[in-house]
């Protein structure tokens with residue numbers, strides 16, 4: 352151990368933080384998990400990441416890679432292992448003004464990206480929160496406010512710089528190391544540490560964004576109408592729904608339909624959004640034109656002791672009516688989790704399932720059911736979650752990794768259909784045969 356540590360100290364230009372050092376507590380914690388790692392390495396360059404990987408291999412400790420630190424299962428930290436924390440690799444640079452290619456450090460957050468791209472009038476389809484990491488969100492998908500028009504965040508990736516388990520730096524794109532590039536787009540960090548992403552950004556105008564609320568008593572009708580509308584809605588329109596929110600009254604909470612119209616033409620926006628206004632009795636309608644960067648929320652750190660138990664599913668067009676009906680029934684009960692829905696489809700569905708390691712292309716919507724509270728609330732929530740799953744499980748075609756809170760074998764099977772998992776395992780055999788990168792929804796090389 353001591354010679355490996357000596358070598359690391361000699362080679363490493365970033366920070367090496369050990370227990371007891373200033374900043375250790377903050378560095379060993381993610382947004383939702385508290386860890387006690389033996390070392391937190393904060394690389395300042397790609398070669399630091401290489402040294403970090405070699406160190407981990409030499410000392411044989413468990414490795415966690417931390418991007419933005421927002422992963423629900425807390426993969427970004429561990430007990431007694433090593434954390435490679437990428438937060439110092441956060442440069443955002445437009446490297447091709449004509450094609451709008453943007454190079455982003457593997458530890459940047461989407462807020463840093465939005466701030467850097469706003470002066471260029473550019474944006475990248477990503478998520479809804481500034482503090483979420485580009486790394487975790489992109490490597491497993493990326494469902495945000497432009498998803499129906501521009502696809503998942505990973506659909507906008509044109510290349511990545513990757514440090515492999517051997518400590519090599521590889522460029523992955525459709526031309527170079529194409530299988531690695533396939534695996535990066537959906538493989539959730541299984542095949543290496545991405546030190547830089549290259550995205551194709553698009554020109555953005557201000558966008559129409561806001562919330563339209565309906566009474567809880569109209570939940571079933573609103574959900575059914577919403578699902579029906581998103582079979583044909585214009586792709587500029589992306590929408591989320593939240594209901595049964597315990598902080599707004601649980602089963603009596605209004606149904607909130609959030610809309611984002613990607614464009615600044617008021618007439619076209621109204622044409623796209625008005626069918627949603629007609630779904631029921633509008634209680635509140637606050638939709639305004641805003642710069643894209645301003646519709647992203649600041650991330651919130653939950654109070655200490657607050658836990659999440661979440662389960663989600665991707666749902667095809669044919670199953671959507673049944674699932675929406677079942678979710679409306681669940682939301683009306685006192686023991687309901689908060690339920691969120693996201694429209695997907697559009698540009699996401701035009702890409703074949705086997706083009707990337709994200710394979711749920713035909714889904715029209717994704718729902719997330721989440722219990723939130725202190726541990727006793729979470730412990731008591733199991734039966735209610737099972738009851739919900741008994742109703743909707745048969746109509747669901749898989750899970751979205753980024754909104755799962757657990758990390759079971761069943762979760763890995765839901766994220767990766769069999770053919771995707773086999774292909775990922777083959778890429779893993781080639782680039783990470785000893786499963787160094789196991790702090791994720793792990794696909795083992797064998």
Ligand SMILES: Cc1cc2nc3c(=O)[nH]c(=O)nc-3n(C[C@H](O)[C@H](O)[C@H](O)COP(=O)(O)OP(=O)(O)OC[C@H]3O[C@@H](n4cnc5c(N)ncnc54)[C@H](O)[C@@H]3O)c2cc1C
Pocket residue numbers: 381382415416417418419420421422423425426427437457458477478479480482483484485486487488489490492493494495539540543544545546650651753754790791792
């Ligand atoms: C408040 C909040 C809002 C959210 N909103 C959205 C949303 O709108 N859309 C959406 O799709 N998802 C959303 N998510 C889910 C989010 O995408 C996931 O939690 C994601 O994993 C977070 O990535 P991270 O880099 O911040 O987290 P981390 O915990 O740091 O990383 C998550 C996983 O990715 C790996 N990883 C991260 N960076 C790298 C890298 N550069 N190279 C290799 N591996 C890496 C980590 O090892 C870990 O396994 C949200 C989550 C929260 C908490």
